[in-house]
Amino acid sequence: MAALFGTRRPSGTSLLGLFFVLLLIIWLIVNLVKTPNDFFTVLLIGITTGSVYALIALGYTLVYGILQLINFAHGDVFALSGLFSSTIILSVLGLDENTSALGIIGGLALALVIIVAFGAVVNTTIEFVAYRRLRQAPRLAVLITAVGMSFIVQNVSLAVFDVNFRSLPPLIPESNVFKIGSVTYQWNQLFAVLATIPVLLLLSWLVRSTKQGKGMRAVSQEPDAAAIMGVNVNRTISFTFALAGALAGVGGLLYLIEFNIRYDTGFELGLIAFTAAVLGGIGNLSGAVLGALIIGLIQAFNEGLSWAAPGSDWTRSIVFGLLIGILVFRPEGLLGERTPEGA
Amino acid sequence: MTTSPQDGALLTVEKVHTYYGSIEALKGITIEVHEGEIVTLIGANGAGKSTMLRSINGLNHPRRGSIVFRGKDITREPPHDVVRLGISQSPEGRKLFPRMSVLENLEMGAFQRRDRSELRSDLERVYALFPRLSERKQQRAGTLSGGEQQMVAIGRALMAHPKLLLLDEPSMGLAPIFVERVFETIVEINQQGTTILLVEQNAMMALDVASRGYVLETGTVALADDAKALLRNEQVRKTYLGETD
Structure with a gap:
């Protein structure tokens, strides 16, 4: 964590930064000693939430990497997809807690395939309709358009799915995967982590090893040169x-x-995921995952630990305070690089 | 539009008008490149040399006029199709992919190619031209020196196995010793059978290796002649070769 405040900074600010990191570590250790069970339970919650944040943060970072655009509509596409999945799962596939285990696994797999296609189509359409025409326009124009698209997608969600929260019955048993002392980890939590890991591996393979992925990296580094190479x-x-x-x-x-999820869930969650992407170094894929895990953990520790924790009322202030802190102390993020272009 | 190559012209650019926004950068330029030649475009900054190349490679399509390559009209062809037809370029300022390795940069040059088997021999050819790159193939392109970056830029363009190679200011910002090397390499590439259209500020060196040259002035062709004749031309000597009577 000390790398957060790099050595290139004046010593005053880096000392201040180190001081904060040190305080944080002491706070965590005291909590660990006082209530070890809480600590580990909260740790697992943090990792679970963090992996969901990672999926969203990666979307911000991928788009930023290629267009230098913060796609504010991204969080709303996430919420719309969540709402649409509830329709697929409950109304179309008709899954409930009485469905057989095989039926639930098959149904969720099918829902996953549908929702992946849905998210991809919605997001590509947004780019095609709103951003493509602005390729040569000043950055600010595109940014404002992205904010506008965020409202449009949010209102579509509102119009189609009304203001009520959607949630699923406990399809995945809330029974324990393991229980050590009073530390428990439930199947529905593990599911999020288990589903995230293969997605991340697949993404990393796509970007690193396929021709399309190589084209993506080329366009993000030098678009004109990529075009004349044949991309x-x-x-x-x-x-x-x-x-x-x-x-x-x-x-x-x-x-x-x-x-549970409703039409405006994506707004705040999108901002949190965006913060995660910036924390890791926007444009950097591993950075987005790291940042998301850190934010998931910060949120879980803050809300779950008992000794001197500010509590859930302060979560937003802490997360967005962190965003400001990064932008001031280390704008390139944890894993980002300082590039001559200033990206 | 012309569809048959006239007297063996590989590339025919006819009365091309290209704009940057509302500014007319090329005002009806006509040039021709024949198979096997090195043709050079010289002229001051802002004369339209780079715009000419951007018109040919598809990054900035002309509003009027036509560009015909090997009998095919490519005036409105997008850049990724132009390279497939056999035109590749080492762009001004090199424009390498800084966070990719030297090898990955070279592979990017062959992005459009399907003939995987021949890639190996093309890579060997680039390493033979620039042995330095073979030593540095795993190094990130952004960390190379200017001269080495220029080698990667030219090597990358060669990896497309072009019929016509466009070179934009290959000597810019290089130490004199590297400039010599770059021009020697240009001649070598040409002797191996690649036609070259060379844009240069270093008019003396460019005319020295070229067979023909065009002098551009504010978007028009001011002079077109054999390179040797241009070297002797008094006006060229004064304006571009820095000679004072």
């Missing part, structure tokens, strides 16, 4: 939005399994 830039951008949308879809479904 179809528009198609690559569409592909990136499709990937981001698919991740938002998976995130929406997993979030729905854990929590």
Whole structure:
């Protein structure tokens, strides 16, 4: 964590930063000693929430990497996907807690496939309709358009799914995967982590090892050069939005399994995920995952620990305070690089 | 539009008008490149040299006029199709992919190619031209020196196995010793059978290796002649070769 305040900074601020990190560590240790059971339970919750955040944060970072655009509509695509999954699961597939285990697994797998396609199509359409025409426009114009798209998607969600929260019956048993002392970990929590890991591996393989992924990296580093090497830039951008949308879809479904969701859930969650992406270093895929896990943990520790924890009323202030802190002390994020372009 | 190559012209650019926003950067330029030649475009900053290349490679389509390559009209072709037809470029300022390795950059040059088997021999050819790159293939392109970056930029363009190679200011910002090397390499590539359209500020060196040259001035062709004749031309000597009577 000390790397958060790099050595290139004046010693005054880095000392201040180190001091805060030190305080945080002491706070965690005291809590660990006082209430070890709470500590580990909360740790597991943090990892679970963090993996859902990671899916959304990756969408921000992928799109930022290729267009240098903060796609504010991303969180709303996530919420819309979550709402749509509830319709698929409850109304179309008709799953409930009495469905056989095989039926639930098959049904969720099918819902996952549908929602991945749905998220990809919605996100690609947003890019095609709203952002593509602004390729040559000043950045601010695109940014404002993204804010506008966020409201539009949110209102579509409101119009189609009304103001009520949607949630699922406990499809995945809330029985314990393991129980050590009074530390428990439930199947529905593990499910989120288990579903996230293969998605992350698949994404990493796509970006690192496929031709399309290589094209993406090329466009993000030097778009004109990529074009004259033979990369179809528009198609690559569409592909990136499709990937981001698919991740938002998976995130929406997993979030729905854990929590409840309504038309405006994506707004705040999107901002949290965006903070995670910035914390890790926007444009950096591993950074987005790391940032999301850290924010998931911060949130869980803050809300779950008993000794001197500010409590859930303060979660937002802490998360967005962190955002300001990063932008001031280390704008390139934990894993980001300082590039000559200032990205 | 012309569809048959006239007297063996590989590339025919006819009365091309290209705009940057509302500014007319090319005002009806006509040039021709024949198979096997090195043709150079020289001229001051802002004369339209780079715009000419951007018109050919599809990054900035002309509003009027036509560009025909090997008998095919490519005036409105998008850049990723232009490279597939056989035109590749080392762009001005090199524009490498800084966070990719040297090898990955070279592979990017072959992005459109399907003939995987020949890639190996093309890579060997690039390493033979620039042995330095073979030593540095795993290094990130952004950490190379200017001269080495220029080698990668030219090597990357060669990996497309082009019929026509566009070079935009390959000597810019390089130490004199590297400039010599770059021009030697240009001649070598040409002798291996690649036609070259070379944009240069270093008019002396460019005319030295070229067979023909065009002098551009504010978006028009001011002079077109054999390179040797241009080297002797008094106006060229004064304006571009820095000669004072």
